[in-house]
Every structure is written in C-alpha cells, then in structure tokens.
Amino acid sequence: MFSMGLSLSVQDFRRISQNRRALIIGLMSMLIVPPLIGGTIAIIFAPTSALTVGFILLATCPGGMLSNLMTDLAKGDLALSLSLSILVSMIYIFVIPFYAHFALLYFMDVNEQVEIPLINFIWKIFSITLIPASLGLLVNTLKPALAGKVKGYVKIGGTSVLVISFGFIIADQMPVLRQYFDSLFGITLAMNIITLLAAITLGHLTGLLKAERIAIGIEHMIRQEGTAIYIAVTIVGSREMSLPMIMNTPVALALCICFIFISRRFLITEDKKHV
Numbered sequence: 001m002f003s004m005g006l007s008l009s010v011q012d013f014r015r016i017s018q019n020r021r022a023l024i025i026g027l028m029s030m031l032i033v034p035p036l037i038g039g040t041i042a043i044i045f046a047p048t049s050a051l052t053v054g055f056i057l058l059a060t061c062p063g064g065m066l067s068n069l070m071t072d073l074a075k076g077d078l079a080l081s082l083s084l085s086i087l088v089s090m091i092y093i094f095v096i097p098f099y100a101h102f103a104l105l106y107f108m109d110v111n112e113q114v115e116i117p118l119i120n121f122i123w124k125i126f127s128i129t130l131i132p133a134s135l136g137l138l139v140n141t142l143k144p145a146l147a148g149k150v151k152g153y154v155k156i157g158g159t160s161v162l163v164i165s166f167g168f169i170i171a172d173q174m175p176v177l178r179q180y181f182d183s184l185f186g187i188t189l190a191m192n193i194i195t196l197l198a199a200i201t202l203g204h205l206t207g208l209l210k211a212e213r214i215a216i217g218i219e220h221m222i223r224q225e226g227t228a229i230y231i232a233v234t235i236v237g238s239r240e241m242s243l244p245m246i247m248n249t250p251v252a253l254a255l256c257i258c259f260i261f262i263s264r265r266f267l268i269t270e271d272k273k274h275v
Contacts, residue, residue: 003154005136006147026216030088034059038191049107054244056103057228062088063219074263076214093130188251195220214263221252
C-alpha cells in the first residue's frame with residue numbers, strides 16, 4: 001500500500017473527473033458485479049465456511065495495479081484503468097472492514113470465537129491500507145525525487161514478502177489445497193469468467209467503446225489480493241481462508257493473458273485513437 005501511494009499524485013485524482021461516463025459505469029460495475037457474482041458462487045459451492053469467507057474477500061478486492069500494465073498491453077483505455085484502480089482502491093479501504101466483519105460474523109460466528117469488535121477491526125485494516133497509502137502519497141507530493149528513487153525497491157520488497165507468504169501458506173495448507181483443489185480452481189475460474197462476461201456485456205449495453213470495455217474487463221480480473229490475505233491470515237488467523245486469493249493469482253493472470261490476445265486481435269482501428 002505504501003508503494004501504491006508512492007505511485008499516486010494529486011494529478012491522478014484530477015484525472016478521475018475526466019471521462020466520467022465510462023468511469024461511473026466501471027465504478028458501479030466493480031462495486032456491484034464481482035461481490036454479487038463471487039458471493040453467490042461462494043455461498044452455493046464453497047466447501048467450507050472459511051473458504052466461503054475467503055471467496056467473499058476475494059470478490060470484494062479492487063483491481064490491482066498490474067491491471068494497468070495488462071490494459072496497456074491489450075490496447076485498452078489506460079487512463080480509465082488507472083482512474084478505476086485508484087478510485088476503487090480508495091473506496092475499498094473504507095468498505096472492506098464492513099464486508100469482512102459481517103461475512104465472518106454470518107458464516108463463521110467469529111465474533112464469539114475470535115474477539116474482533118467492529119471499530120477495532122476497521123482500525124486494523126485502516127492501519128495497513130489508508131495510512132501507508134497516504135504516507136506514500138505524501139512522500140511523492142513533498143519529495144517526488146525521493147519517491148522515484150525508493151519506489152522500485154519498496155515494490156520489490158513488498159512483492160518479495162507476498163511471494164514468500166504465498167509459499168508458506170501453500171506449504172502449511174497443502175492438505176486442504178489438495179482436498180479442495182477441484183472446488184477452489186472451479187469456483188475461481190467460474191467467478192472470473194462470469195464476472196468478466198458480465199462486465200463486458202454491461203459495457204456493450206451502455207455503449208462504451210471497446211477500449212473502455214477492455215479496461216473495465218481487466219479491472220474485474222486482476223485483483224489486489226494482498227490486503228485480503230493479510231485480513232485472513234493475520235487479523236482472523238485462518239490460512240485456509242487465504243487459499244481463494246492465492247488460487248486467483250495464477251488463474252486470473254492466465255485468463256487475462258488470453259483476454260489480451262483476443263482484445264488485440266479484434267480491437268478495431270476506430271477505438272485505437274481513444275487509447
């Protein structure tokens with residue numbers, strides 16, 4: 001989150017006000033479609049309560065910063081992609097405590113088993129989202145040269161921690177992963193494909209350009225799983241709950257690569273001027 005803040009500037013937030021129609025459609029889709037589809041699939045098909053909550057946490061994640069690179073490769077609307085990543089991430093910081101708290105309370109009765117009062121829960125999540133992101137933005141605003149120098153190292157460090165964490169979680173939860181692999185893979189793949197199709201269809205019905213539909217579609221696949229993993233493993237103390245996020249990383253990436261090839265193949269010349 002600190003590295004994301006180092007990549008932000010005041011100008012990025014001004015850019016959000018541009019192209020408002022596509023931005024509003026993409027924003028509403030991101031906030032409604034993945035939680036609705038992912039939550040429904042998880043409730044029906046997830047084999048355990050912990051995995052149900054894990055999939056709900058995954059479905060409510062915002063688009064990841066990698067989505068901006070993928071959108072660029074797919075010849076999508078990069079400015080729209082960046083605006084959606086920033087805006088949905090900011091909204092996510094404020095809504096994820098409520099999603100997580102009530103999902104845990106409803107599916108696992110965790111309020112009795114693990115003491116997680118709502119206010120304390122919100123503070124814990126804010127402390128690893130809003131505060132470091134704001135500090136990164138402050139550093140980039142006051143000391144842009146310093147931010148440019150350390151940004152790469154911070155991202156490498158953060159990515160390394162995530163990769164190492166993935167490894168430990170997979171090793172620790174290998175029996176669960178083996179037992180529920182088919183379910184995890186099937187639910188993750190179905191959630192991504194159905195969500196992508198719904199987002200693309202919504203963009204088509206609302207008359208968005210193909211480049212705009214590509215950007216919105218990729219935002220629905222490439223997620224910021226790191227915060228959700230932290231909530232599951234550190235705050236709740238359930239490594240099993242983090243397995244949907246870990247499964248989603250390779251599944252969504254592979255699906256996104258296929259989507260990029262299709263997008264580049266069928267992107268018409270008329271839309272290129274809007275990239």
